[in-house]
Amino acid sequence: xxxxKDKAELIKKATxxxxxxxxxRCCKYLIPYLNSAEGKGLRGEDFAVFRxxxxxxxxxxxSGLGCYAMQPDDYKKFGGFxxxxxxxxxxxxxxxxxxxxxxxxxxxxxNGVLDVRKxxxxxxxxxxxxxxxxxxxxxxxxxxxxxxxxxxxxTMLKAFDxxxxxxxxxxxxxxxxxxxxKGETNPNKISDAKYQELxxxxxxxxxxxxxxxxxxxxxxxxxxxxxxxxxxxxxxxIIWFGEEDQLRIMCMKKGYCLNEVFDRLNTMLKVxxxxxxxxxxxxxxxxxxxxCPSNLGTGMRASVHVKxxxxxxxxxxxxxxxxxxxxxxxxRGTGGEHTPIGADGTVDISPSNRLxxxxxxxxxxxxxxxxxxxxxxxxxx
Ligand code: ADP
Ligand code: CIR
Numbered sequence: 262x263x264x265x266k267d268k269a270e271l272i273k274k275a276t277x278x279x280x281x282x283x284x285x286r287c288c289k290y291l292i293p294y295l296n297s298a299e300g301k302g303l304r305g306e307d308f309a310v311f312r313x314x315x316x317x318x319x320x321x322x323x324s325g326l327g328c329y330a331m332q333p334d335d336y337k338k339f340g341g342f343x344x345x346x347x348x349x350x351x352x353x354x355x356x357x358x359x360x361x362x363x364x365x366x367x368x369x370x371x372n373g374v375l376d377v378r379k380x381x382x383x384x385x386x387x388x389x390x391x392x393x394x395x396x397x398x399x400x401x402x403x404x405x406x407x408x409x410x411x412x413x414x415x416t417m418l419k420a421f422d423x424x425x426x427x428x429x430x431x432x433x434x435x436x437x438x439x440x441x442x443k444g445e446t447n448p449n450k451i452s453d454a455k456y457q458e459l460x461x462x463x464x465x466x467x468x469x470x471x472x473x474x475x476x477x478x479x480x481x482x483x484x485x486x487x488x489x490x491x492x493x494x495x496x497x498x499i500i501w502f503g504e505e506d507q508l509r510i511m512c513m514k515k516g517y518c519l520n521e522v523f524d525r526l527n528t529m530l531k532v533x534x535x536x537x538x539x540x541x542x543x544x545x546x547x548x549x550x551x552x553c554p555s556n557l558g559t560g561m562r563a564s565v566h567v568k569x570x571x572x573x574x575x576x577x578x579x580x581x582x583x584x585x586x587x588x589x590x591x592x593r594g595t596g597g598e599h600t601p602i603g604a605d606g607t608v609d610i611s612p613s614n615r616l617x618x619x620x621x622x623x624x625x626x627x628x629x630x631x632x633x634x635x636x637x638x639x640x641x642x
Contacts, residue, residue: 287318287327391511410487431494558616570606571641
């Protein structure tokens with residue numbers, strides 16, 4: 262049978278890649294999976310979808326995960342594979358942990374106030390908290406076609422309309438879709454210059470087609486259809502649509518109290534979830550469903566831009582990464598993932614964990630983490 266030949270071919274490729282890239286989790290776990298009863302039983306459309314989930318790990322040999330889900334259900338449907346990848350990546354040796362959602366941060370910091378002036382910062386920090394979310398009724402971005410991307414954008418336009426009419430939000434929709442198909446024009450389309458301005462202001466995401474991981478997974482397909490964002494009138498609340506997850510919902514501002522962006526995001530999420538037609542995909546074991554297994558659970562990344570000129574004196578983030586790893590923090594460039602650090606030594610710091618951690622713990626870890634990081638920075642002087 263052709264399918265058995267295809268499976269044998271996948272196993273062969275994965276074995277070869279693993280000999281050079283032993284950290285490629287997709288290759289590591291697809292071999293026992295395809296040899297298991299569950300993997301052997303995969304046929305027809307199910308096997309075709311599974312192949313799409315793992316294609317990015319085959320094409321990009323240096324992948325750490327190397328897989329994305331194509332449908333919210335995939336984490337269950339291909340459970341024997343994804344469960345192994347997820348428990349390994351998120352460090353669950355018991356194999357039994359279940360994700361719990363909890364935003365109650367009232368007992369952390371100073372009665373819930375996380376003021377960075379109390380841990381030695383004199384200047385305002387750029388603070389951002391985002392969550393990844395996907396709607397139950399659509400395929401995940403890797404499996405959407407152009408028509409589905411447009412249909413999804415139209416569903417979101419109704420939700421944005423409701424936010425725009427809400428006095429706490431207001432705001433504007435910026436869309437990249439050239440049109441809505443079948444001769445229908447897109448009323449929110451922006452120019453290339455406006456798009457670049459929004460990317461530079463950290464409001465909109467970069468051209469996804471340039472990311473080889475997303476490209477192989479089909480996540481950047483049909484670019485730029487179904488892509489854009491809504492931004493509130495005060496510019497602090499932003500909802501991206503059509504990036505790695507259908508939705509990235511965030512709150513961003515300059516200030517001192519981390520709890521402000523965290524609480525505002527929590528409030529906005531409740532409003533969005535209350536809008537008709539919006540139901541987020543969830544999993545019993547893994548919390549909120551995201552395209553990438555790295556974002557499952559909270560889907561949350563809480564970050565600050567901090568200047569660490571001594572730890573970045575060599576112009577790279579190498580040393581900062583070494584210091585941050587044991588603190589449970591990730592380091593990114595100021596333009597986001599896979600971008601260089603700022604010329605003045607500014608980097609993006611965020612807690613690495615997303616799954617099997619509570620939302621309130623993430624914000625608390627960011628606060629405690631940057632305190633320790635700045636201590637290390639001072640010692641470098
Ligand atoms: P994500 O955070 O959604 O995983 P990226 O790391 O690519 O994605 O970042 C997306 C955008 O958000 C980039 O433009 C990045 O500069 C911006 N960003 C992230 N954190 C902050 C922050 N604390 N302050 C300002 N901009 C930020
Ligand atoms: C990898 O497997 O290395 C890439 N697919 C990126 C994984 C990190 N996840 C992410 O950026 N959301």
